[in-house]
Amino acid sequence: MCAPADMKRLAAEAKGLVVQALDRVTVRLGFGHSQERLVDDAKAYWVDGMAEPTWRGFSHFRDAGVFQTTADWTSVGREHWDLFERLERLRGGADRYSRIVEWGCGGGANALAFAPHCDEFVGVDVNPQTLDECGHQLEAVPKTKFTPVLADMSNPEAAAEQVGQVDVFICLYVLELVPSPEYGLRLMQIAHDRLKDGGVAFVQTKYQTANWRTASRRHRYRGSRSSGMTSYPIDTFWTQMTDLGFQPEACYLVPHNPLDERYAYYLLSKR
Numbered sequence: 001m002c003a004p005a006d007m008k009r010l011a012a013e014a015k016g017l018v019v020q021a022l023d024r025v026t027v028r029l030g031f032g033h034s035q036e037r038l039v040d041d042a043k044a045y046w047v048d049g050m051a052e053p054t055w056r057g058f059s060h061f062r063d064a065g066v067f068q069t070t071a072d073w074t075s076v077g078r079e080h081w082d083l084f085e086r087l088e089r090l091r092g093g094a095d096r097y098s099r100i101v102e103w104g105c106g107g108g109a110n111a112l113a114f115a116p117h118c119d120e121f122v123g124v125d126v127n128p129q130t131l132d133e134c135g136h137q138l139e140a141v142p143k144t145k146f147t148p149v150l151a152d153m154s155n156p157e158a159a160a161e162q163v164g165q166v167d168v169f170i171c172l173y174v175l176e177l178v179p180s181p182e183y184g185l186r187l188m189q190i191a192h193d194r195l196k197d198g199g200v201a202f203v204q205t206k207y208q209t210a211n212w213r214t215a216s217r218r219h220r221y222r223g224s225r226s227s228g229m230t231s232y233p234i235d236t237f238w239t240q241m242t243d244l245g246f247q248p249e250a251c252y253l254v255p256h257n258p259l260d261e262r263y264a265y266y267l268l269s270k271r
Contacts, residue, residue, distance in 0.1 A: 033221070038179035041221035042151045046126050059130050060173065061107035062137065071258040077113030080172055084114075084202045087106075087250045087267040097167040099196065103151075103187060104174035106130050108137030111146075114170065119204050120145040122163055153179075160190040169201040173259075176206040179232050181216055185240060192244050195270040201246065206231040207253070207264040210266060214262060228238060234264055247271045 049060040050238040056064040060076065067073040088094075097118040100211070105111050105123030111134050116145035121144050123134045125263055130236040131148040138146045175184045184205070191201045199217045208214045216230045232240075240247050246268035 029199065034119050035180060037181065038221050039183070042177075042179045044127070045221065046153070050127070050129065056107075058177070059106045059127070060109045061130075061133055062109070064107075066093060066259070073109055074112070076109040076259075077111070080110050080170075080202075081113040083252060083265060084170070084267070087202070087252065087265075088200065091200075091249045091267070091269060094167070099164070099166040100168040100170065101163050101166045101248055103169065103175075103191070104133045105172045106173075107135035110117070110170060110172055112137050112140065114168075115141040115144040115146070118144060118168070120147060122149060122166065123149045123160055124149045124151050124163065126151050127271045156187060156190060160194055165196050165197055166194050167198070167199050169203075171201070171203040173204065175203060175232075176230055179221060181230055181232060182243075184230055184232070185244070188241065188244055188246075191268075192246060197270060200249075201268040201270075202265070203268070204263055204265045205237055206260075206262050207237075208233045231262070232264075237264070237266070241268050242268065245271055 045055070046059075057066040060067075060073070062073045064073075095117070098271060099120045099122065100114055100118040101122040102110055102114070103124045105125050107130060108123075111121055111123055115138055121138065121141075123131060123146065125131050125134070128150055131150060135146050135148060138144065142153065149159050149162045171187060171191065175187070178184045178187065188201075188203070192204070197202060206214070206228065208216075211216075214228075214231055216232075217228065221229060234251065234253075238251065241248055247270075249267040249269055251267075252265040254265070257260060258265065
């Protein structure tokens, strides 16, 4: 017989599978939540949900529990910079940049790694506390100007106007958290619009596989594991970026790392 703790764990796993299956069936039948509902629920979590047990970890605050037990906070940004640098070499990119923007800067893990390579680092986020934390981390890079921009999830285009033109647009561990694939494409349109000619976007998505559990949820944002809310088939996202006017330069897959799984990284230049 199973021990009570094992039975409890198995029951929780079974319940999770049933909920996931119901989510997918609901969406397939056309009963997923509206874009407006999904955005409102996402705002309720990211702007007002700071007491949620997962919030600091998903926001990449340095003191979050996940970075004390599972992953190294500084390695998140360092590994992203190393990958960006490797992919940039494929297209003969620059070693230093005037302006870099990170859409969804969170607690500054990526900012701390990218900021030393530019004159100005622009951090965009929907919560003022994350912008404060990002600025606090960038005190370690005093030669780089930090410009915080507060975004409204209902109207990200308004924040984009404050960003101005940039050489590099990065968006990492964000596109899987957005309310829907369509919302993610809005952010990628912003990326294209904000980049200077010849500029480059470095973005990451969750990729879909043949497993039905990897599809976008489109339902119950706050009741779901938000890190798996939105995903894209690799070929679909590549084609969508081409349609937006990007030139895809490279794609790099990370099937699994200490934080999660199914990461696809894209380097996209503005044509």
